[in-house]
Amino acid sequence: MSNIERKSLHGHWSSRLMFILAVSGSAIGLGNIWKFPYIVGVNGGGAFVIVYLICIFSIGLPIMISEIMIGRKGRRNPITSMKILGVEETGSSGWKIVGFIGLLAGFLILSFYSVIAGWTFHYFLLTLQGLFIETNAIEVNTVFSQLTASISKQLIYHTIFMTLTVTIISKGVKNGLEKAVYFMMPSLLIIMVILLYYSVTQGNFSEGLSFLFKPDFSIITPSAILVAMGHAFFTLSLGMGCVVMYGAYLQNHESIFKTSIIIVLCDTFIALFAGLIIFPIVFANNLDPAAGPGLIFQTLPLAFGQIDGGILFGALFFVLISFAALTSAISLLEPSVAWLIESTKINRLTAAILMGLLIWFMGLFTILSFNNLSNFTFWKGTIFDNIDFFASNILLPISGLLFTIFTSWFMSNKSSKNELQDTTILQYRIWQFLAKYIAPLAVIIILINFIGII
Numbered sequence: 001m002s003n004i005e006r007k008s009l010h011g012h013w014s015s016r017l018m019f020i021l022a023v024s025g026s027a028i029g030l031g032n033i034w035k036f037p038y039i040v041g042v043n044g045g046g047a048f049v050i051v052y053l054i055c056i057f058s059i060g061l062p063i064m065i066s067e068i069m070i071g072r073k074g075r076r077n078p079i080t081s082m083k084i085l086g087v088e089e090t091g092s093s094g095w096k097i098v099g100f101i102g103l104l105a106g107f108l109i110l111s112f113y114s115v116i117a118g119w120t121f122h123y124f125l126l127t128l129q130g131l132f133i134e135t136n137a138i139e140v141n142t143v144f145s146q147l148t149a150s151i152s153k154q155l156i157y158h159t160i161f162m163t164l165t166v167t168i169i170s171k172g173v174k175n176g177l178e179k180a181v182y183f184m185m186p187s188l189l190i191i192m193v194i195l196l197y198y199s200v201t202q203g204n205f206s207e208g209l210s211f212l213f214k215p216d217f218s219i220i221t222p223s224a225i226l227v228a229m230g231h232a233f234f235t236l237s238l239g240m241g242c243v244v245m246y247g248a249y250l251q252n253h254e255s256i257f258k259t260s261i262i263i264v265l266c267d268t269f270i271a272l273f274a275g276l277i278i279f280p281i282v283f284a285n286n287l288d289p290a291a292g293p294g295l296i297f298q299t300l301p302l303a304f305g306q307i308d309g310g311i312l313f314g315a316l317f318f319v320l321i322s323f324a325a326l327t328s329a330i331s332l333l334e335p336s337v338a339w340l341i342e343s344t345k346i347n348r349l350t351a352a353i354l355m356g357l358l359i360w361f362m363g364l365f366t367i368l369s370f371n372n373l374s375n376f377t378f379w380k381g382t383i384f385d386n387i388d389f390f391a392s393n394i395l396l397p398i399s400g401l402l403f404t405i406f407t408s409w410f411m412s413n414k415s416s417k418n419e420l421q422d423t424t425i426l427q428y429r430i431w432q433f434l435a436k437y438i439a440p441l442a443v444i445i446i447l448i449n450f451i452g453i454i
Helices: 016-027 030-034 036-042 046-074 078-090 093-128 137-149 151-170 172-202 205-213 222-234 242-247 256-284 293-304 310-344 348-369 383-410 413-419 425-451
Strands: none
Touching: 016 172, 016 242, 016 256, 016 310, 030 036, 030 093, 030 256, 030 293, 030 310, 036 046, 036 205, 036 222, 036 256, 046 078, 046 205, 046 222, 046 242, 046 256, 046 383, 046 413, 046 425, 078 093, 078 242, 078 310, 078 383, 093 137, 093 151, 093 242, 093 293, 093 310, 093 348, 093 383, 137 151, 137 293, 151 172, 151 310, 151 348, 172 205, 172 256, 172 310, 205 256, 222 383, 222 425, 242 310, 256 293, 293 310, 310 348, 348 383, 383 425, 413 425
């Protein structure tokens, strides 16, 4: 069955721009803001950016092309698309397990992502109230500790965040996903421009610029290259079914190759942009740059509390974080909801509520991992630590690896060329080489590095 004959059951993106906004929104999440700028700064600045760009174009891009290809050719949720294409290309329906791994990863990730994203609502309110004005590091750390110790507060914010996510997904592709990203992505960029102006005028912009871009090739070690490889894979929402699902809604005349390049560039640009906002403010207040939740919920509130206009711009910053988290969350929920609709024939609203409730319930274990169950540890740590490690460091690399192996090794050249029909022979050969050899090898290295073998 060809692409022209097989139709998506959930509609299509109205334009290539909407697809770019949606996939970019999925990719631009908390990691772009709290992780990427920091790893650039501590791993060689501009030198690391060069290494990272090589990695993202040789690893992230070919896998993204593969996943969009699977989605558009299959026109179903990741599990069913892999089952259909597995039968068509290899005669085996067993490939559906790859889609299941991706779906499970996205499900588990959203369960804790929602909890952490919910914290941004709390900090938005605290910032508006001026709680961080002329505060100190001890008081800021106390605020964070009080939040993670409070089951009720985290439960409220987790519930609000999941309700917003479910509401958007329940409206479908045109009235839900498209309208959400059409509003949030331009808003996110406008907020970033405002915050950049604030960072230039109030922060130590030259030091922030130097931290991010001054090349130091002496720091480019094998470890730094591994960091670049890992982030090049994880930053694009690969391996979790999101890109496959969004690809199912991409119309046949749109170029997968060109669109994927635009998305990769957008993701990298936004991540570096975030660094230009964050680090001048951090350095202006003589604070140490940090990565992870500590940067967002401890370092930056302290910085915003010490400079003019900190209440307004601090609040805007947490709106930015909320939008980035929400555009990622809807992409994590959509594959599970689409699978439930296609498997049971129930309506979208019911499917969204059911999957949302399941994920909400899973999120309770993350909330309890920070308080009542914080001493209950095994394998990698708390329940939250284990869910995060299993989903992010094992399931994602495995599913991403298998998605790209399927398209490059098992899908016929005729099928893949049909999906990449706008590419030149050279472009197609480059994608095929990267997807066959370079990307799989890199993902295997990433996987065994996370497991601890290297």
